[in-house]
Amino acid sequence: MSAVVDAARRGDQAALDELVSHCLPLVYNIVGRALNRSSDVDDVVQNAMVNVVRGLPGVREPQLFRSWLVAVTMNEIRTYMRHRHTTPAPPEDIDNVIDPGSDFEDLTLTQLHLSDQRREVVLATRWLDDDHRHLLSLWWLVEAGHLTRADLVDALRLEPHHVTVRVARMKAQLDTARLVVRALTARPGCADLRNTASGWNGQPAPLWRKRIARHIRTCAHCPNTTSDLVPAERLLAGLALTPVPAGLASDVTHKLHTVASVSRVAPTGTHAVAGTHAVAAGARSGLSLSKALAGVVAAVAVVGGGGLVLANYPDGPDEQPAAATVVQPATETTAPALTPSPT
Known part of the structure; x- marks a missing residue:
């Protein structure tokens, strides 16, 4: 498989x-x-x-x-x-x-x-x-x-x-x-x-x-x-699996198609949420934070541009990203200027 x-x-x-x-x-x-x-x-x-x-x-x-x-x-x-x-x-x-x-x-x-x-x-x-x-x-x-x-x-x-x-x-x-x-x-x-x-x-x-x-x-x-x-x-030994009830199989298939569809068409603002879900799933499985983040697409706001940089970190957050994609917002906006911190 x-x-x-x-x-x-x-x-x-x-x-x-x-x-x-x-x-x-x-x-x-x-x-x-x-x-x-x-x-x-x-x-x-x-x-x-x-x-x-x-x-x-x-x-x-x-x-x-x-x-x-x-x-x-x-x-x-x-x-x-x-x-x-x-x-x-x-x-x-x-x-x-x-x-x-x-x-x-x-x-x-x-x-x-x-x-x-x-x-x-x-x-x-x-x-x-x-x-x-x-x-x-x-x-x-x-x-x-x-x-x-x-x-x-x-x-x-x-x-x-x-x-x-x-x-x-x-x-x-x-x-x-x-x-x-x-x-x-x-x-x-x-x-x-x-x-x-x-x-x-x-x-x-x-x-x-x-x-x-x-x-x-x-x-x-x-x-x-x-x-x-x-x-x-x-x-x-050799005992078959108990068959999945047809109603449950249908419900699972429908729900997973919905999840997959949302993942494919999610607006730019939801990428960070998807990443959070993945990190949470990894944390529940007992992984360390660095391992949970491995392979997760991290969404990082670009200050001053209003877009997003989607960076794929295949080897964890401490490594260099393998690829980065800039996603522009649907409408042009002007990000507010940042005042440097006194510190």
């Missing part, structure tokens, strides 16, 4: 459309699994894609686009988590844990026709801590073959051995959550477990995962061993 990325960042609309259609399913699956049962998945996906399109001109190495795409998506997820408005999820009856169509996980079960232990893995993701669930949203795609290990490391901005430790902890919690799901869906089920879960509000939560897991470890009736659990890696 490097050639497509390069063409898209240079303004080729056909290449941009191809790039969006290629990466939208990946972004949708990352967001959908990371946010679990959130009703705002579509909004977060759209915001992430807008940030991708706005920041695309600053992607200096097209071969690293996918890692950058994942990092932008995870930043948008973190932004959402900081400002989210909590919407209570529909309660789950202990006798009817699976409610097809109610959230992203059930959409996965319905559209990918999963069965047995794969279903348990999907349902278990609801019970993970937020940090582990966000990590799983990426690790899942690595094991399914849609991302590489290098993509995962780059997106997390951690040392490889730290990523290995985090993945191991997440997998241990996932196996515990799989036992919780298995115990809750067992029929006829454990009477003592029903007593333990008598105060449960029906919504998966870390506190109740720990309580139910503690019951399982000491219960003679509940399945309490992970020995017969097929490793999640094997269950996820």
Whole structure:
């Protein structure tokens, strides 16, 4: 996709459309699994894609686009988590844990026709801590073959051995959550477990995962061993992406065409705003200011001329610009004379 990325960042609309259609399913699956049962998945996906399109001109190495795409998506997820408005999820009856169509996980079960232990893995993701669930949203795609290990490391901005430790902890919690799901869906089920879960509000939560897991470890009736659990890696290998709903795909395409059109026809006074958006996107992704400015078109007012100089700094603001273009205003104006400062 490097050639497509390069063409898209240079303004080729056909290449941009191809790039969006290629990466939208990946972004949708990352967001959908990371946010679990959130009703705002579509909004977060759209915001992430807008940030991708706005920041695309600053992607200096097209071969690293996918890692950058994942990092932008995870930043948008973190932004959402900081400002989210909590919407209570529909309660789950202990006798009817699976409610097809109610959230992203059930959409996965319905559209990918999963069965047995794969279903348990999907349902278990609801019970993970937020940090582990966000990590799983990426690790899942690595094991399914849609991302590489290098993509995962780059997106997390951690040392490889730290990523290995985090993945191991997440997998241990996932196996515990799989036992919780298995115990809750067992029929006829454990009477003592029903007593333990008598105060449960029906919504998966870390506190109740720990309580139910503690019951399982000491219960003679509940399945309490992970020995017969097929490793999640094997269950996820080759698993397809959950398809993007047609309505969301249409909304994203329309919104991105609008963003791209505004970028192409923006008046001279808005270039600085576009540059600010790019810098802000870079800052949210954890880049230093100098790196965030790399590849960004900086708009600088020319004192006395009323025009703009658009200078492209491919190697950062401390280097010499590769090119500069003077943009004259639509009408002639006379800039006020400047009085030298006494200092």
